[in-house]
Amino acid sequence: MIVLQVTPAYGQSSTVLGSTASQGRGLVRGSATPVLLQAAYLDGDVPANKERQRGGLRTLWVVFAEVRRSDIVHLQDATSWVAVACVLSAWFYQRPTIITLSRDAAVRSRRRRSWRGRLLAGPAEGWVVRAAVRVEVADPRTRDQMLAHGVEPARVALLGEEIDIEVFRPVSDVERTELRRRHDLPVGGSLVLFGGVKPPPAASRSYRQVQVRHAVGGRPPGEGSTIVVAATDQRHLAELYQACDLYVRPESAGDLTVAAQHAMACGLPVVSADDLCVEDYGLDRSGLRLYERSGEGLETAVDEVLRDGVARARMAAYSRRTSQEQFSWTRNAVTYCLYENVATRPMPAEPVERGGVSRQHLLRAVMAALVVTVGLVEVIRGPLAHQAALSLRRQPERYTELFFPRPLRLPTEVSAGGHLTFSFAVSNHGDAAGSYRYTVTESGARGTIQAEGSDLQVAAGQTVEHPVDIPAASLGSVLTVRVSVAPSGLSVAFHVSQADR
Amino acid sequence: VTATDHGVPVRARLASLYRLPPIVLIIVFGFVLVVSGVYVDYLTPVAGLVGVLGVPVYIVLTTTDWRSAYWRERVVLSVAAGIVLVLVVGLAANLLLPFVGVARPLDRAPVLYSSSVAWVLLWWRRRSRWSPLLPVLRAVTVSRYDVSVTVLSLAAVLTSIIGANRLNNGAGSAAAALALVFVVEAFAVTLLRRRRLASGTTALVVYAAGLALLFQTSLRGWFVTGHDIQHEYYVFQQTAAVGHWSFANVHDAYNACLSITVLPTMILRFTGVDGPYVYKVFFQLLFAFSAVTAYAIAARLLSQGLALVAAIFFVAFPTFFTDMAFLNRQEIAFLLTGCCYLLFLIDDLPVHRRRTWMAVLVSGTIATHYSTSYLLLGVLAVAKFLDVVVRRQKERGRVRVPRSPVSIVVLVTTGLLCFWWGSGSAQSNRHLADTLGGVVAALGGSAGNSRAAGASYSLIGVKNPSQQQLLDSYVRSTLPAAASARAAAEQVVRAYPPRLAPATNLPTTALGRKLESLGVEVSVLNNTVRSLSARLLQVLVLAGLVGSLVLRRYRSAVPAEFYFLAVASVLSVGAQVALPVISEDYGLLRAFQQALLVLAPFVTIGSVWLAGVLGRRLASVASGALSLVLLSSLTGLMPQVLGGYPAQLTLNNSGQYYNLFYSSPQEVAAARWLAAHAPAGATVASNSALAEALANYVNLGYAGDIFPTLLVDHGPFVFLGYAEVHLGQAVVTESGNFLTYNYPIQFLDTSLNLVYASPDDRIYL
Secondary structure, three states: OEEEEEOOOOOOOOHHHHHHHHHHHHHHHOOOOOEEEEOHHHOOOOHHHHHHHOOHHHHHHHHHHHHHOOOEEEEOOOOOHHHHHHHHHHHHHOOOEEEEEOHHHHHHHHOOOOHHHHHHHHHHHHHHHHHOOEEEEOOHHHHHHHHHOOOOHHHEEEOOOOEOOOOOOOOOHHHHHHHHHHOOOOOOOOEEEEOOOOOOOOOOOOOEEEEEEEOOOOOOOOEOOEEEEEEOOHHHHHHHHHOOOEEEEOHHHOOOOHHHHHHHHOOOOEEEEOOHHHHHOOOOHHHOEEEOOOOOHHHHHHHHHHHOHHHHHHHHHHHHHHHHHHOEHHHHHHHOHHHHHHHHOOOOOOOOOOOOOOHHHHHHHHHHHHHHHHHHHHHHHOOOHHHHHHHHOOOOOOOEEEEOOOHHHOOOEEOOOOEEEEEEEEEEOOOOOEEEEEEEEEEEOOEEEEEEEEEEEEOOOOEEEEEEEEEOOOOOOEEEEEEEEEOOOEEEEEEEEEOOO | OOHHHHHHHHHHHHHHHHHOHHHHHHHHHHHHHHHHOOOOOOHHHHHHHHHHHHHHHHHHHHHOOOOOOOHHHHHHHHHHHHHHHHHHHHHHHHHHHHHHOOOOOOOHHHHHHHHHHHHHHHHHHHHHHOOOOHHHHHHOOOOHHHHHHHHHHHHHHHHHHHHHHHHHOOOOOHHHHHHHHHHHHHHHHHHHOHHHOOHHHHHHHHHHHHHHHHHHHHOOOOOOOOOHHHHHHHHHHHHHHHOOOOOOOOOOHHHHOHHHOHHHHHHHHHHOOOHHHHHHHHHHHHHHHHHHHHHHHHHHHOOHHHHHHHHHHHHHOHHHHHOHHHOHHHHHHHHHHHHHHHOOOOOOOOHHHHHHHHHHHHHHHHHHOHHHHHHHHHHHHHHHHHHHHHHHHHOOOOOOOOOOOOOHHHHHHHHHHHHHHHHHOHHHHHHHHHHHHHHHHHHOOOOOOOOOOOHHHOOOOOOOOOHHHHHHHHHHHHOOOOHHHHHHHHHHHHHOOOOEOOOOEOOOOHHHHHHHHOOOOHHHHHHHHHHHHHHHHHHHHHHHHHHHHHOHHHHOOOOHHHHHHHHHHHHHHHHHHHOHHHHHHHOHHHHHHHHHHHHHHHHHHHHHHHHHHHOHHHHHHHHHHHHHHHHHHHOOHHHHHHOOOEOOOOOOOOOHHHHHHOOOHHHHHHHHHHHHHOOOOOEEEOOHHHHHHHOOOOOOEEEEOOOHHHOOOOOOEEEEOHHHHHHOEEEEEEOOEEEEEEOOHHHHHHHOOEEEEOOOOEEEO
16 A cells, blocks of 8 residues: 655654654554655745746646555645645545644644635635545644534544654653753753743743754753753654653643643643643643643742642653553554555546546546647747637738729720820738839730830838820730739730721 | 534535526626627627527427437427527518518617517416426536547537638648548547447537538638528628518529528627628538437437448538538528428327427428428428328228328428418529429420439439530520621630630649559549449448348338338439439439438448448448548548549639639629729629629629620620639539630630739629
């Protein structure tokens, strides 16, 4: 089985990618043995992929190719155009789609305010999640969001972030001391692991704050009493957590993040803001120390827990138990048997005989129509415009007319030595002014002579009449007067009878 | 707010709302376009077509109790009924509105208002029977093959339009040839995949392929191009110009045809297109349904695949795509006639209702084209006679249940209507009287040199005069009776002896040369295939008639009354061969095309029967292959690819039809010059084909042909067209045959003043 996992971002420090990777490992631990395709490179938001993504159609092609060789498509977001392309191609190739939406993605979606976001991303998200056979969300609010998009309730599953509880596990006091030494942390006193983005100043407090940041090597500078440490990998991260005594989840931390889950798995008591998160995750209020949102509540709560060893032990046990029950990969492995379930579920058969047009053919027809339309527009506007006009519009026909403007008044007879007076006209139906060389000749039984010849300038679309007054030559009893025009090669003529001397 | 109590219902409401407006908007927009008279390319014509024809067709389609009739049958019958309704409404407005002070009842406003009122009343009257169409359309399931062949056939239509336009603009013929390739390919794919296709798709392919073939001809030229269409356009213009139709507008039989007077005027008022394009586009859109009718008839008798083969035989017959586009009155008449024939087979409908339909359709045919209605009534009468005689013998002593949609009452009533309508236009009945007189004379053995055009392809061994004999006959007919004038004319003939011009073939192509290197002469090949195909069709008709009696599977499939109809059709064609005087006014090939509506299934049965020596399975394959080969050859695709055959108008800017019938901008400019410079009462001489075209631009009398003997002591203007000026050739029509001879242009140069010259045209005085 091949599962195409598409992540919205790319990078070792990405929590989401970490989650994805862990999901992958969890999957491998399950009964299935899938091949995972980390398809984050498809996303153009990643700087490293900008170059690759420049040709949008090419990326689209890659998406289609990847989806085609996969059995299941697993998306990590629902609003990027890559996600839309994945769902489109999954629809095209009849592949089941699973979507896992992290809180980040859901919050980004909820906070969308721009017209572009509302007009494009919102409907796109709705379409994408409706197309999925299963939508996994991290919290109840996201679940409601999905339901509001019209996803069937049975398809939405509430699923927390998942962690490796074998790596993130409680340690004894001895081990904790050893870990503090190993990582240059204060051995004496209490260390409080702070889960927020910006820890509050704690210069006067009886404990030291620790903040863990993801970084590659080195140790970021500290801020006052806060010790900032950098984790280089999962095991390092676990050891830093295990070195602490307490985990603080301030109200600014948002929901129950992966960091909180890691801390709980390490058996750290949790001091948390009393907010919706507790209800959302169904946490037991007695297993946590909750504080009010206002002012000094946090400091008081931390002090109380640090002072009360019995309560701390009870809370530590609760943390570990909760992580085992809710955040364990063991559960993930079971959940991700979903892949197998989804893959083995009979998809709607592709109707090719009489049951209807297959989606592939419908889409091909649409794409062919698009190509034809684009081609036609290109033809009409591009270098082939002339050919297009030739095929679709009447082209002007360019020609010349030569005629006698008064055909009924042409001379019919002329006396000897008399003059022939008449006029001829040239109409220019070309696209540019023309210079017409005309000659007037007289012909009779005794030969032909040229009576007049010159150039006549005629503008495009114009008719010019030219009067002629020539002496009649004595060439026979019947004289033929001919007017010829070059370069068109046209001529008109009339016959005159005359008395021959 | 949760999705279940607020969000979803709101979304559902919004969804239902946004589904509605596009339809409403389109209808409103189309209505505004038509009523306001604002012309927007493509949109206004489409909206106008929906207004004038789409609405009545829709009403008939959705408010008729069709029982279990197939959808293809419902559609073609609805289209035919829609046309009749438009004719009735137009005629009623034309006759009644003058009584309420509307002097020009066929102007835009009266036509729009009267049609709208009529459609609303029709809807109101039949609203209780309405059965919505949308659920039916939604229930339609199509496979990818349906999509493929549909796209292919629509590509054929599009390419044929492009091909014709390119030729009109002086570009090459590749697109036009490609359109034929698409047509053949669409038919071939449909035949191969017929079991995976919905029957509606096959009908759609037949329609689109037929339309592509028609557009190839009809869209040639930016003006009116063709033979009969020139005069058809003239009577149409007369009706449109005075905003009123009357027998007195133009005193000839054409004017009695409502299909080329009232119908195009109504379409013109709704769509606002240029006059010629009413014929060039809209009439072809309607006539293409006749191919579907032929398919529907065949599908009642044969399997889906063989029915398609029959439809291919129908559209492959050259008259369908070379001449019918120039015979607009007959296009409508053929469609109505085909529906009359179809009624013989739709036994799902009760007989009394079929007879009502028959009366309506035959009446429509009478008002549409006099000659077609004569032939139709004749065929129906003979078929009825045979039916009565045979069934009386067979069912003696038993109670007879009426089965035929033709009753004596219908025949008599429509016959009287035909006579009454013809009496309105003296010319129509005069045509009939002249023809009947000619028949009597021919039966008495005094037919002279009369010979049906196309009779050379006949199986019947009629002795035909040669082309030179016909030309000599024509020359003799031009000599004046008076002795002195006759002597001068004979002197001209001696000075400029008329000689037939050799036929000019297309140059042999590279593929043709390769074939010739293998020992196959392409000109011989093309000629052989053509002449053989004509005879083969006749053999297959006869074989089919016999085969449907002999073969058990067809004996039960073909109802007796339809068989009699086929026999009557064969007799009608045979009569034209045996009595050529009939075909001079009608045309043998047109008669055969009309008969093919009935005979195409028998052609197919004949081909399957004769190919039965290959085995039953291969027989069907061979029949399909034969139809495709004939289509490739007769449409001109094969000659175009190989060369060595006269050029066809649909694929080249040369050839007999191009020389004769193609109206170029130069020709129109010359005609307009003549209109501006000729004095009132002057006359103009030209070849007969050109004369019809000139009549649309110049209000001058026609002085006759331009053969030199007719121009001795000549006073009128003489108009020479493309063929005379460029090729030095002229064409005359003798006994329904075109004769091309070398035209002595020097005769005019020495005896008349050349007063106008353009590269393609000259005018002498």
